[in-house]
Structures are given as C-alpha cells and as structure tokens.
Amino acid sequence: xxxxxxLSTVETSLAYLMKNYTDYNHWANCTLVNWLKTKPHAVLExxxxxxxxxxxxxxxxxxxxxxxxYSIIRPQISYEDEDFTGNLExxxxxxxxxxxxxxxxxxxxxxxxxQEDTLVISQWFECNFPNFEYIMHCMNHSTYHRGQIVTMGRxxxxxxxxxxDYNFYNVMAK
Numbered sequence: 001x002x003x004x005x006x007l008s009t010v011e012t013s014l015a016y017l018m019k020n021y022t023d024y025n026h027w028a029n030c031t032l033v034n035w036l037k038t039k040p041h042a043v044l045e046x047x048x049x050x051x052x053x054x055x056x057x058x059x060x061x062x063x064x065x066x067x068x069x070y071s072i073i074r075p076q077i078s079y080e081d082e083d084f085t086g087n088l089e090x091x092x093x094x095x096x097x098x099x100x101x102x103x104x105x106x107x108x109x110x111x112x113x114x115q116e117d118t119l120v121i122s123q124w125f126e127c128n129f130p131n132f133e134y135i136m137h138c139m140n141h142s143t144y145h146r147g148q149i150v151t152m153g154r155x156x157x158x159x160x161x162x163x164x165d166y167n168f169y170n171v172m173a174k
Contacts, residue, residue, distance in 0.1 A: 011111045018114055018135050021166070022106040025139045026099040027173055028164040029062070032146050033092045035162045039153070041088050048152040051145070055152050056088050062145045063095045069138035070102045072120055073131050099142075106135060 036044060036055065044055040052058040064082060071079040086094060114135075119128045143166075150161040163172075 011115075014132060015109075015111050015114060018109070018132050019103075019107050020170075021139045022099075022103040022135065023174075024166055024169045025066075025142055026096075026103040027169055028146060029095055029099040029142065031162045031164050031173075032149060033059075033096055035160070036149075036153075037092065039158065043156055044088060046156060048155050050148050050152050052148075055149050055156075056091055058145055058149050058152065059091050059095055060084060060086075062142050063091065063098055065141055066095075066098055066102060066138055069134050069141075070098070070105070072118060072134055073102075074105055075118075102138075 036059075047053045048055070050058065052061055064084060068079050068082075071077055084091075084094065109131075114132045115130050117128050117130055118134065120126065120134075143164075146164055150164075153161055
C-alpha cells in the first residue's frame with residue numbers, strides 16, 4: 001500500500017469519525033431530552049450535588065459549551081448561548097436544534113477544514129489545534145455531562161435512564 005493510499009485512508013477515517021460522532025451526539029442529546037420530557041419538570045429543577053445544581057442547569061451548560069465550540073469551528077457564526085437562561089422547554093428545544101445544526105455542519109466539512117489548525121485565545125486558555133480536536137473535545141464534554149444528568153436523575157429516583165453509549169448508537173440506534 002502506498003503512502004498516499006494510507007494517508008487517504010486515514011483522512012477518510014477521520015472525516016467519518018467526526019461526522020459519526022457529531023451524529024451520535026445529536027442522537028444522544030435527543031434520547032436524553034426525550035427521556036427527561038417524561039419526568040415532572042419540577043423534579044428537574046431540584047438541587048442535586050453535582051457540577052451544576054440542577055438537571056436544567058447541566059443541560060444549559062452542555063448547550064453553552066457546544067455553542068462555544070461550534071463558534072470556534074465555524075467562525076462565521078457568533079457564540080450566542082453564553083447568557084441563555086431559558087426555561088426547561090426552551091432548553092430542550094435549543095440543545096436539540098444546536099446539536100443537529102452542528103452535526104449538519106460537520107457532515108459537510110471537508111478533510112482540509114477538519115485538519116486545519118484554529119487558534120483559540122480565551123480567558124481560560126490558549127491553544128492552536130486542528131478543528132477535529134475541538135470537535136472531539138466538545139462531543140466528549142457533552143457525553144461527560146449527559147452521564148452526570150443520568151446520575152443526578154438516579155439520585156432523584158429515576159430508574160429508567162436510556163442507553164446513550166457510543167457503541168450502542170453504532171450497533172443499535174443508527
């Protein structure tokens with residue numbers, strides 16, 4: 001196998017992984033939100049010891065972080081959810097819409113854009129990584145907090161959390 005063929009295979013695999021992982025993220029967020037919609041809204045506002053005080057606040061954090069990284073990957077849009085404090089229904093709608101928008105955008109990104117370095121200078125850090133690294137970070141961050149929400153739900157008495165693992169998505173949900 002030539003070096004060019006190997007490089008092409010790696011690039012194709014990277015593009016597939018980024019597109020699949022953002023599709024997975026959208027599916028997992030929809031699955032989680034649909035589960036949470038079956039719960040009394042007042043319970044999703046009960047304070048539980050975690051990174052964020054309530055399930056709604058954790059969802060807002062996922063939304064804000066996804067929006068932040070999306071604005072880094074797609075610089076022609078602005079970071080618009082920084083001050084979002086919507087009610088539960090608005091939060092549900094916004095996180096699903098934002099996840100879908102990001103998945104569609106990544107679906108149409110070429111390998112050059114996925115591999116292009118983007119300088120990020122924020123109040124918390126400075127880095128210059130390829131866009132695919134930011135995509136992976138964003139998707140992993142959302143996965144981490146979805147897990148927290150399931151644990152918070154368990155502490156609130158929910159015993160029917162949905163399966164949102166990446167492998168489950170690939171095997172059963174695609």
